[in-house]
Amino acid sequence: MSRYLFHRLWQSAVTLILATIVVFAGVRALPGDPALALAGEDRDPESLRAIREQYGLDDSWPVQFWQFVSHAARGDLGQSIRTGEPVNGMIAGALPVTIELSVLALLVAGVIGIGAGVLAAVQRGRPAEWAANALALLGLSVPNFWLGLMAILYLSVALGLFPASGFVPFFTNPVANLHHLVLPALILGTGLAAVIMRQTRSSMLDALSADYIRTAEAKGLPPRAVIGRHALRNSLIVVVTIVGLQLGALISGAVVTERIFALPGFGKLTVDAVFQRDYPVIQAVVLVTATAYIVINLLVDLLYSVIDPRIRVRGDA
Amino acid sequence: MTPRLPLVLALAVALAGCSPVQPAGDNTGTTTGSANQDVFGEPADPGQVKAGGTLTVALSADPDKLDPTLSRSLYSRYVFHTMCEKLYDLGPDAKVVPQLATALPTIAPDGLSLTIPLRQGVKFADGGAFDSAAVKTTLERGLTLAGSARKSELGPITAVETPNPNTVVIKLSKPFAPLTAALADRAGMVLSPAAVAKLGANFSTAPACVGPFKFAKRVAQNSIKVVKDPQYYDAAKVHLDAIEYRIITDSSIRSANLKAGDAQVADSLSSQDAPALQKDSTVSVLQSQSLGYQGVTINIANADGVGNPLKQLDTPIAKDPRVRQAFDLSIDRAALVKSIFNGLNTVACSPISPKSEFTSEAAQACPAHDPGKAKELLTAAGVSTPYKVSMITSNNPDSLRLAQALQAMVKDGGFELVIKPIEYASLLDQQDRGDFEILQLGWSGRVDPDANIFNFVGSTGSQNVAGYSSPEVDKLLTDARQSTDKAQRIKLYGDVVTKLQQDEPLIYLYRQRNLTGVSKKLLGVQTYPDGVIRTAFAGFAK
Numbered sequence: 001m002s003r004y005l006f007h008r009l010w011q012s013a014v015t016l017i018l019a020t021i022v023v024f025a026g027v028r029a030l031p032g033d034p035a036l037a038l039a040g041e042d043r044d045p046e047s048l049r050a051i052r053e054q055y056g057l058d059d060s061w062p063v064q065f066w067q068f069v070s071h072a073a074r075g076d077l078g079q080s081i082r083t084g085e086p087v088n089g090m091i092a093g094a095l096p097v098t099i100e101l102s103v104l105a106l107l108v109a110g111v112i113g114i115g116a117g118v119l120a121a122v123q124r125g126r127p128a129e130w131a132a133n134a135l136a137l138l139g140l141s142v143p144n145f146w147l148g149l150m151a152i153l154y155l156s157v158a159l160g161l162f163p164a165s166g167f168v169p170f171f172t173n174p175v176a177n178l179h180h181l182v183l184p185a186l187i188l189g190t191g192l193a194a195v196i197m198r199q200t201r202s203s204m205l206d207a208l209s210a211d212y213i214r215t216a217e218a219k220g221l222p223p224r225a226v227i228g229r230h231a232l233r234n235s236l237i238v239v240v241t242i243v244g245l246q247l248g249a250l251i252s253g254a255v256v257t258e259r260i261f262a263l264p265g266f267g268k269l270t271v272d273a274v275f276q277r278d279y280p281v282i283q284a285v286v287l288v289t290a291t292a293y294i295v296i297n298l299l300v301d302l303l304y305s306v307i308d309p310r311i312r313v314r315g316d317a
Numbered sequence: 318m319t320p321r322l323p324l325v326l327a328l329a330v331a332l333a334g335c336s337p338v339q340p341a342g343d344n345t346g347t348t349t350g351s352a353n354q355d356v357f358g359e360p361a362d363p364g365q366v367k368a369g370g371t372l373t374v375a376l377s378a379d380p381d382k383l384d385p386t387l388s389r390s391l392y393s394r395y396v397f398h399t400m401c402e403k404l405y406d407l408g409p410d411a412k413v414v415p416q417l418a419t420a421l422p423t424i425a426p427d428g429l430s431l432t433i434p435l436r437q438g439v440k441f442a443d444g445g446a447f448d449s450a451a452v453k454t455t456l457e458r459g460l461t462l463a464g465s466a467r468k469s470e471l472g473p474i475t476a477v478e479t480p481n482p483n484t485v486v487i488k489l490s491k492p493f494a495p496l497t498a499a500l501a502d503r504a505g506m507v508l509s510p511a512a513v514a515k516l517g518a519n520f521s522t523a524p525a526c527v528g529p530f531k532f533a534k535r536v537a538q539n540s541i542k543v544v545k546d547p548q549y550y551d552a553a554k555v556h557l558d559a560i561e562y563r564i565i566t567d568s569s570i571r572s573a574n575l576k577a578g579d580a581q582v583a584d585s586l587s588s589q590d591a592p593a594l595q596k597d598s599t600v601s602v603l604q605s606q607s608l609g610y611q612g613v614t615i616n617i618a619n620a621d622g623v624g625n626p627l628k629q630l631d632t633p634i635a636k637d638p639r640v641r642q643a644f645d646l647s648i649d650r651a652a653l654v655k656s657i658f659n660g661l662n663t664v665a666c667s668p669i670s671p672k673s674e675f676t677s678e679a680a681q682a683c684p685a686h687d688p689g690k691a692k693e694l695l696t697a698a699g700v701s702t703p704y705k706v707s708m709i710t711s712n713n714p715d716s717l718r719l720a721q722a723l724q725a726m727v728k729d730g731g732f733e734l735v736i737k738p739i740e741y742a743s744l745l746d747q748q749d750r751g752d753f754e755i756l757q758l759g760w761s762g763r764v765d766p767d768a769n770i771f772n773f774v775g776s777t778g779s780q781n782v783a784g785y786s787s788p789e790v791d792k793l794l795t796d797a798r799q800s801t802d803k804a805q806r807i808k809l810y811g812d813v814v815t816k817l818q819q820d821e822p823l824i825y826l827y828r829q830r831n832l833t834g835v836s837k838k839l840l841g842v843q844t845y846p847d848g849v850i851r852t853a854f855a856g857f858a859k
Binding site for chain 1: 373375379381383384387389390391464465466468469519521537538540563564565566567569570574576578579580624741743746760761779780
C-alpha cells in the first residue's frame with residue numbers, strides 16, 4: 001500500500017509541476033502586456049519600467065517561474081498587479097462564493113431535473129412529457145447569459161422578487177445570502193437540470209420496462225412505491241454519474257453567472273484577471289484549481305484501492 | 318474523474334477575446350436633455366433629503382489601486398472623490414476651484430513658485446491633522462515613489478516648502494501652467510502621512526485621506542465600500558451612511574440594476590438602454606460632454622515602439638500629409654455623430670473641447686467634408702485609388718459600429734479601409750509597439766489642454782504613438798506650458814491646432830457624452846465635464 005501511495009503521490013507531483021509550467025507559459029503567451037493593461041491611459045515609459053520592475057515582469061522567464069513556484073510552495077501566491085491586494089486573500093474570499101453557488105445550482109438542477117424526468121417517463125406520450133421535453137430542450141439551448149438577463153428583467157425589475165446583483169456572506173445573514181443566490185443558482189442550474197431530466201427520463205423508461213418492475217407491480221405494490229422505490233432508485237445510479245461528469249461544466253457556467261449577478265466568485269475573479277492580464281491572479285486561480293483536481297483524483301484513486309485491492313496490486317506491479 | 322483544468326483555462330483565455338477592459342467609444346443614445354446640452358444634476362436641498370442609507374453605485378469597470386499616487390484607472394476617481402479630497406476641484410464650468418486649499422494658488426511673476434493656502438482644522442480619516450507637512454509628504458511621494466502615475470503630471474517641481482502649517486509653497490525649475498489643474502486631480506489628493514509611513518507602497522490596502530467618507534472594505538473585482546467619516550470638516554453636508562460601488566461590467570445589467578432599485582446610480586449607460594431609462598419615471602439621466610476625444614491615429618514613424626528613436630514608415634499615409642488630409646476630408650463628422658450616436662456626441666476636430674476655458678475660434682476650426690477634394694489630394698500625392706489602409710480598433714460593439722461607418726465614408730474619398738478588431742489589452746500593446754497602420758482609440762480628457770495634447774503629439778510625448786515630430790508644434794506646446802498668461806496660452810493652443818490640421822498625425826472625430834443613470838429616489842448626484850460622478854453629498858429623498 002505504501003508503495004502504491006508513493007507511486008500516486010509522485011504522479012500527482014509531476015502532474016502539478018506540468019500544470020504549473022503550462023499555466024505560467026500559457027499566461028505569458030496571451031497577447032498584451034500586464035504593465036500596459038495596468039497603466040491604461042496614464043502611461044509613460046518610465047512608469048511602465050517601474051511597474052515591470054516592481055512585479056519582476058522584466059526578469060527572464062526562468063527567474064519569474066522560480067519566483068512564482070518558490071513563493072507558491074510557501075503558500076504565498078503573490079500580489080495582484082492591478083489592485084495590489086494579496087492573491088491569497090482574493091482567492092479565499094472568492095472560493096466559498098463559487099462553491100456555495102455550485103452546490104445550490106446542483107440542488108436546483110437535481111430537484112427540477114429528476115422531478116421532470118420522472119414525470120416525463122411516467123407520463124410517456126402525454127402532454128406532460130412533451131412539456132418536460134420542450135423545457136429540457138430550452139434549458140439546453142438557451143445561453144445562461146440571456147436567461148440571466150431575462151430573469152433580472154422579469155423577476156427583479158418587474159416583480160421585484162429577487163435582488164438583481166450583490167452578495168451577502170452566509171454567516172453575516174443566511175436569509176439575505178440565500179435571497180441573493182436564488183436567481184443565480186436557478187440560472188446556473190437550468191442547463192444541468194435539462195441534462196439530468198433527459199438522463200432520468202431515459203433511465204426511468206428502461207427501468208419501467210424491466211422485469212423486476214413487472215414483478216413489483218404483480219406483487220400489488222402501489223405505483224408510488226414502484227416508481228419511487230424501485231424504478232427511480234435504480235435509474236439514479238446513471239444520473240449521479242452524469243452529474244459528476246457535469247460538475248466541470250457547472251463551474252465553467254459559474255464564470256458567466258457570476259459576471260451577470262456581480263457575485264464575487266472564483267469565475268469572475270478568473271475572467272477579470274485574464275482581461276487585465278493580472279498574471280499573479282491568473283496563475284494562482286489556475287494553480288488552485290489544478291491542485292484541487294489533482295488532490296480529489298488522488299483521494300478517489302486511493303479510495304478505489306481501499307475498496308478494490310486489485311488496483312493496489314496492479315499499482316505495485 | 319476527468320481533469321477540467323484545460324477547460325477552465327481555455328474558457329478564460331477565450332473570453333479574453335470577447336470584450337474590452339474599457340470601451341473605446343461608447344455612450345450613444347438620446348437622453349432627457351437635447352443634444353449638445355449638458356445635464357449635470359443639482360446639489361441636494363438639505364430640506365428634501367433624509368439622513369442615512371447606503372447608496373449603491375453600479376460601476377462599469379473595476380478601479381485599480383486605491384492609492385492616488387499609483388492609480389491609473391479613470392474609475393478609481395469615482396471612489397476617490399468620496400474619500401480623498403484634493404487641493405483643488407473642478408466646477409461644473411470645468412474651472413478649477415479650491416477644495417482643501419482655501420484659494421487658487423498665488424503664482425510668482427517668474428512662474429517658478431506657487432503659494433497655496435490650506436484649510437485649517439481638517440482631520441484625516443485616521444485622526445491625524447491635515448497640514449502643509451502632509452501636502453509636502455504627498456507631493457514628494459508623487460514625485461519619487463516607484464511606479465508613480467503622478468510624476469509627469471507634477472512637472473518640474475524642485476522643492477515643496479512649508480513656511481507654516483497652513484501654507485505650502487511649490488518651487489519649480491521652470492514655469493508649468495498645467496500644475497494647478499493637476500492638483501485638481503489625483504496628484505492633488507492629500508494622503509495621511511501616518512498611513513503612508515505605516516503602509517508605504519501598500520497604501521491602497523487601507524487608504525486614509527480627508528473626505529466625507531472613509532474606506533471600509535474592498536472585495537476583489539467585485540465591490541468597494543466607503544462609510545461616512547464623522548471627522549470630516551463639513552460632515553453636516555453628508556447625508557448618506559455609506560456608499561457601495563458594485564462592479565457590473567455589462568451595461569444592460571447595470572441598467573437593469575438601476576431599474577430594479579438594487580443600484581441607485583449607474584455610469585456609462587449605453588445607446589440601447591438610455592432611451593428606455595428616459596421613459597422610466599423612476600430614473601433620470603445625467604449627461605456631460607467629455608473633455609476628451611475619440612480619434613484616428615496614423616502611424617507616421619513609430620516603427621520600433623514608443624520611446625525608441627523615430628523611423629519614418631514607408632507607406633503613403635505615413636509619408637505624405639496630403640494622404641492624411643484626404644482621409645480627414647473623407648470623413649463626414651456631422652453625419653457620423655448623427656447616424657451612429659443619434660446626435661448625442663459632438664463633432665471634434667481638435668483636442669480642445671469647446672467647454673474648455675482655453676478654447677478659441679482656431680481651436681474649433683474644422684475641415685469641411687469634401688470627398689472630391691480628398692480624391693484630388695490622393696491623385697496629387699501619386700496614390701492610386703482605392704488606397705488600402707488597415708485600421709486596428711477595440712472589439713467592442715460601439716467601436717466596431719464606428720469603424721464600419723468610417724469604412725463606408727472614406728470609400729468615397731478613395732480609401733479602402735480594412736478593419737482589424739482587437740481586444741483592448743492587446744490593442745494597447747500593438748499601439749505602443751507601433752504594430753499598426755492607423756488605429757482608432759480615444760482619450761478620456763483632462764482639464765488643462767496640455768494633458769490632452771502634449772503627450773500625444775509632442776515629439777517626446779509618452780503616448781506619441783503616431784511617432785509624430787514637429788519642432789514647430791513642440792515649441793508652441795512648450796511655450797504654452799510655460800506661459801502663465803491665459804490669453805497667450807489660448808493663442809498658442811489655437812496655433813497648435815492649425816498646425817496639427819495640416820500634418821494630421823491624429824484625426825479627431827468626436828467628443829463623447831458621459832451618461833449616468835440616477836434613481837429619482839436619490840437627490841444631489843452630479844456629474845461634471847471631468848466625467849467623475851459626484852455622490853458624496855447626495856441623499857435619499859424624504
